[in-house]
Amino acid sequence: MNQALLPPQMQPRKAVEYELPLDAGAPGTCSTRHAWARVPPEPSQAERAELKQRIRGLLRARNAVMVSHFYVHPDLQDLAEETGGIVSDSLEMARFGRDHQARTLVVSGVRFMGETAKILSPEKTVLMPDLEATCSLDLGCPAAEFSAFCDQHPDRTVVVYANTSAEVKARADWLVTSSCALEVVGALKAAGHKILWAPDRHLGGYIQQQTGADMLLWNGACIVHDEFKAFELEALKKEHPRARVLVHPESPADVVALADAVGSTSAILKAASEMPADEFIVATDSGMLHKLRQLLPHKRFIEAPTAGSSATCKSCAHCPWMAMNALADVARVLETGANQIHVPESLIPQARRPIDRMLDFTAALKARGQTAASALVPHLGAA
Numbered sequence: 001m002n003q004a005l006l007p008p009q010m011q012p013r014k015a016v017e018y019e020l021p022l023d024a025g026a027p028g029t030c031s032t033r034h035a036w037a038r039v040p041p042e043p044s045q046a047e048r049a050e051l052k053q054r055i056r057g058l059l060r061a062r063n064a065v066m067v068s069h070f071y072v073h074p075d076l077q078d079l080a081e082e083t084g085g086i087v088s089d090s091l092e093m094a095r096f097g098r099d100h101q102a103r104t105l106v107v108s109g110v111r112f113m114g115e116t117a118k119i120l121s122p123e124k125t126v127l128m129p130d131l132e133a134t135c136s137l138d139l140g141c142p143a144a145e146f147s148a149f150c151d152q153h154p155d156r157t158v159v160v161y162a163n164t165s166a167e168v169k170a171r172a173d174w175l176v177t178s179s180c181a182l183e184v185v186g187a188l189k190a191a192g193h194k195i196l197w198a199p200d201r202h203l204g205g206y207i208q209q210q211t212g213a214d215m216l217l218w219n220g221a222c223i224v225h226d227e228f229k230a231f232e233l234e235a236l237k238k239e240h241p242r243a244r245v246l247v248h249p250e251s252p253a254d255v256v257a258l259a260d261a262v263g264s265t266s267a268i269l270k271a272a273s274e275m276p277a278d279e280f281i282v283a284t285d286s287g288m289l290h291k292l293r294q295l296l297p298h299k300r301f302i303e304a305p306t307a308g309s310s311a312t313c314k315s316c317a318h319c320p321w322m323a324m325n326a327l328a329d330v331a332r333v334l335e336t337g338a339n340q341i342h343v344p345e346s347l348i349p350q351a352r353r354p355i356d357r358m359l360d361f362t363a364a365l366k367a368r369g370q371t372a373a374s375a376l377v378p379h380l381g382a383a
Contacts, residue, residue, distance in 0.1 A: 040324060040328070051328060063103045064103070064105070066080040066083055067086050067109075068108040068109065069093065070088070070265045071109070071318070072108045072323075073326070074287075076325055079327075087291060089179070089264060090109065091116065094116040094120045103124055105127070106129075106330055106333065107127070107341070109128075110319070111138065112135055112162070112166075114127075114131075114341040115166045115343055116166075117341070118341045118343045118348075119351045119355065120355065127334070129326060132324070133324040135163050135321060136222055140199055140220040146171060155194060156193075156195060156216060157174065157195055158172045159175075159184065159198075160199070161198065163200070166347055167347065174357055179264040179266055181207050182211060183365065185207050189212065194213075194214040195213050196218075197218060198218035200221060200222060201220060202225065202226065203250050204218070209253075223320075227307065227316070227317065228247075228305070228317070229307065230257070232307070233258050233305060235305075237258070240281065244277040244279070245261075245281045246263075246268045246282050249264075251283050259283070260275070261275065269295065273295070281303075282301050282302065283317070285318055285319055286318045287318060304317065
C-alpha cells in the first residue's frame, strides 16, 4: 500500500526541534521541546487526482464544505475553493462555516481552528484530517496554568489571541486576531484597562509598542515566526534592493523593524496587491506563498530566511503541524466520520463570549464607521 494512503497512526513521525526560551521571572509556559508531527507522504499524480475526485463526491454526499488555512498544502487550499469552501485565516474559516448551509465542516488546519469552528457552530459536525495537528502557541499556554496566572492579576483585562484552546478562550475577556488586535487593545487602553495578554510574546510586544498599553505578556511564541533572523533578512535585502518586506507580527521585534508592511495573513495579501512593487520578501509561513503567487503571478515572492549561514536550510518557515493535513485524510474522515472535534457544551458559551465581543466590535467599526472607542462602549461593563 502506498504510504500516502496509510491512516495517520501508521505514518512516520518527526521530532519538532524547537526549545522555547524561558526568561527568568516571566510567566511559565509549557515547553514544546518534546513536540512531534507526522509526515504525510506526497501522493503520486494519479493518486492525487483520484483523491480529489473522491473528496468532491463525498462533500456533495455528506452536505459538507472544506475550510482551509493559508498554511496548509496547496492541494487543500485549491480543493476548498474549487468545491465552494474558503481559504482564509482561522476566524474567517470559522465564520464561513457558521454561515454556510453545510451540516459538516472539514477544517484543514490545526486543532484550535477546529475548536473555534465548533464553538461558533455547535450544531454542526466538525471534522479534521488529523486531530493531533496542534500549534506551539496552544501547546505553550496550558489552560490550568494560564487560569492560575490570570487569578494572580485580577485587575487586568484578559485578551487572548485566536491561537489558543477552547479552555483558554473561556478564561478570556476578549479574543483578538492579528488583524484587529491593535484596535481592540488600543480601545481598551483608552478606556483605562490594563491588559493581560496571551500567548504570543512577539505579537503582544508589537501591540504594546504600537499602542502604549500597559500589558503583561505570557511567554509564548510561534515556532515558525520565532525563527526568522534579522541579520539574515538584512543580507537578503541587500541582494534584492527593490524588494519590499512583508512581515507577520508574530515575528521577533528586530525582524518586524525591517518590514515595509506588518500584518496578518490577510493584511500581507492586501499589501502585496496594493504596494507599487513587483518583488517581495515574505516573513510568514511558506504556505502563504501559494496564494500570493496564485493571485499575483506577475510579482515575485521570496521566502524570508529563518537560519544563519551555517544552516542547511535558510528558509524553513513551515509549520510541521499544518503539514500534517493531507488529501488522503480528508477523504478518510469524510468516509468514516472520524476525527470529530468535540467541545464540552458547558464550555461553549464561555468560550464564545470573547469571540462574539470581537466580532461585534469589528462589525461596528466596519458597518458604521465608528471609532474603536465607540465600538468598545457596549462591552465595557462586561470586560
